[in-house]
Amino acid sequence: MQLLEDRIRQQGEIIGNDIVKVDMFLNHQIDVDLLCEIGKEFKRLFAGEEINKILTIEASGIGIACIAAQYFSVPVVFAKKGIHRNVGNDIYTGEVFSFTKNQNTQIGISKKYINANDKILIIDDFLANGAAVKGLIGICKQAGASVNGIGICIEKGFQPGGKELRSMGYHVESLAIIKSIDDGKIIFG
Amino acid sequence: MQLLEDRIRQQGEIIGNDIVKVDMFLNHQIDVDLLCEIGKEFKRLFAGEEINKILTIEASGIGIACIAAQYFSVPVVFAKKGIHRNVGNDIYTGEVFSFTKNQNTQIGISKKYINANDKILIIDDFLANGAAVKGLIGICKQAGASVNGIGICIEKGFQPGGKELRSMGYHVESLAIIKSIDDGKIIFG
Numbered sequence: 271m272q273l274l275e276d277r278i279r280q281q282g283e284i285i286g287n288d289i290v291k292v293d294m295f296l297n298h299q300i301d302v303d304l305l306c307e308i309g310k311e312f313k314r315l316f317a318g319e320e321i322n323k324i325l326t327i328e329a330s331g332i333g334i335a336c337i338a339a340q341y342f343s344v345p346v347v348f349a350k351k352g353i354h355r356n357v358g359n360d361i362y363t364g365e366v367f368s369f370t371k372n373q374n375t376q377i378g379i380s381k382k383y384i385n386a387n388d389k390i391l392i393i394d395d396f397l398a399n400g401a402a403v404k405g406l407i408g409i410c411k412q413a414g415a416s417v418n419g420i421g422i423c424i425e426k427g428f429q430p431g432g433k434e435l436r437s438m439g440y441h442v443e444s445l446a447i448i449k450s451i452d453d454g455k456i457i458f459g
Numbered sequence: 460m461q462l463l464e465d466r467i468r469q470q471g472e473i474i475g476n477d478i479v480k481v482d483m484f485l486n487h488q489i490d491v492d493l494l495c496e497i498g499k500e501f502k503r504l505f506a507g508e509e510i511n512k513i514l515t516i517e518a519s520g521i522g523i524a525c526i527a528a529q530y531f532s533v534p535v536v537f538a539k540k541g542i543h544r545n546v547g548n549d550i551y552t553g554e555v556f557s558f559t560k561n562q563n564t565q566i567g568i569s570k571k572y573i574n575a576n577d578k579i580l581i582i583d584d585f586l587a588n589g590a591a592v593k594g595l596i597g598i599c600k601q602a603g604a605s606v607n608g609i610g611i612c613i614e615k616g617f618q619p620g621g622k623e624l625r626s627m628g629y630h631v632e633s634l635a636i637i638k639s640i641d642d643g644k645i646i647f648g
Contacts, residue, residue, distance in 0.1 A: 299572040300521075300535040302528040329517035332489075333535065336522035339491040346489040346522065383488040 271311050271445040274423065275458050277304060278446055287451050288426070296423060297330035297395050302337065308445060309338035312393065312421040315443040316342075319418040321391045323347060325384070325410070327366070327377060327402050330395040334423060338393055347384060349377040349406060362412045364405040369398065377402075379409050386414030397422040397444060400431025407440075424448065427459055460500050460634040463612065464647050466493065467635055476640050477615070485612065486519035486584050491526065497634060498527035501582065501610040504632040505531075508607040510580045512536060514573070514599070516555070516566060516591050519584040523612060527582055536573060538566040538595060551601040553594035558587065568598050575603030586611040586633060589620025596629075613637065616648055 283291040295301040321342055326335035327349040335346045349364075352375065361378040368375055384390075392406050403420055410417050417440060425432045425444035435442050449459030472480040484490040510531055515524035516538040524535045538553075541564065550567040557564055573579075581595050592609055599606050606629060614621045614633035624631050638648030 293569060294571070298536065298539065298569055300525060300528075300537070302525055302533075302535060305525065306529070329521060329537070329539070332518060332521040333525035333537075336489060336491055336494065336525050337529075339489075340495070340526075344491075346491060347487065348489070348518065348522075350487065350518070380482060380487055382483070 271308070273304070273307055274446045277301075278424065278448075279456060282456065284451055284454050284456065288428070290424070290448065290451065290456065292395075292424065296334075300333050302333075305334055305337040308334060308423060309341045311445055312338045312391075312443070313341035316391060316419045316421065316441070319391070319441065320389045321418055322387075322389045323384070323415075324391050324393055325349070325379075325406055326393045327351070327406060331393060331402075334395060335393045338421070342391070344391075347379060349379050349409065351375050351377055362409045364408040366405040367399075367401045369401070377405050377409070379413075381413070384409065384413040384415050388413065388415035389418045390415050391419040391421060392417060393421045395423050397425040397431045397435075397442075398429040400435055403431065403435060419443065421445075460497070462493070462496055463635045466490075467613065467637075468645060471645065473640055473643050473645065477617070479613070479637065479640065479645065481584075481613065485523075489522050491522075494523055494526040497523060497612060498530045500634055501527045501580075501632070502530035505580060505608045505610065505630070508580070508630065509578045510607055511576075511578045512573070512604075513580050513582055514538070514568075514595055515582045516540070516595060520582060520591075523584060524582045527610070531580070533580075536568060538568050538598065540564050540566055551598045553597040555594040556588075556590045558590070566594050566598070568602075570602070573598065573602040573604050577602065577604035578607045579604050580608040580610060581606060582610045584612050585615070586613070586620045586624075586631075587615040587618040589624055592620065592624060608632065610634075 281294040363378045422444040427447040470483040552567045611633040616636040
């Protein structure tokens, strides 16, 4: 998606050879106009898939998922991190290793909000090692729900998550794939 | 807002005399059509205020803020919880006591995304004791930004946050105010 690649080039902050911060428009400050274009593009890319629910994980995924959901006319469910007293015990759980925070995080979704009839589109901001997406897939499996699509804003193509998920047969669409970061320059591929 | 009160009556889960869970449509599963109506209502209620940015706090506030932002044509900035390696040190911080989790949480907003020219609308899902909103106001003060509105989906009128914020002169609009919960029945007021 040219619009997103352009924004990453213009406003992404490169740290070393493997981190691009997009705090300016995607996951701290949020450009909602850009999210609308992202949502429309996900709708176009997954037009052939039956989708009745969008699944994401707090926090950065929620805005993207909610805006996208308008184009699919489906509800959003977001996995919560940590143990929340108000969620109750009747939840599907999974564990996600965060490379950013260097720690495992427990995620959970109430059994009320995902079931065997669901045709799920998973949406997230980044895909690198795929830990978050795999955690969500694990929850879908527990619920017997089908994962009919995985929509990612920015995939780090030099990390294995995307390749692994595609080889497992999932329909993964990443709007911008970063092939490499060399000398402060982002190469898309 | 009748639509929201009706949904709380129909789908809210009452726990004791002071907790109403709205996980079904607002803060775990999200009914995006409802969020659109909420966003339009905030726009109507704050039509007289100059707003150039919507501020919220992760996680439940993000979806509400992003959908509302479409009607204001402004970006969203969300305060992050905990210390995030990728946020950097150049941040305004505040402390929020969560009664749900019974613990203090450190929140932060990068200094890049809030400044003295900003006319802020704070949006959140719940207002009870006002801890989260006061934490965000504290950050706005550090940045010299004006808080021109506070938009809340559900206010617990029997807890002091709303009264305190209004007596401090803030323009607070709550779409549903729960006056009391008696014998499993919600009284709006």
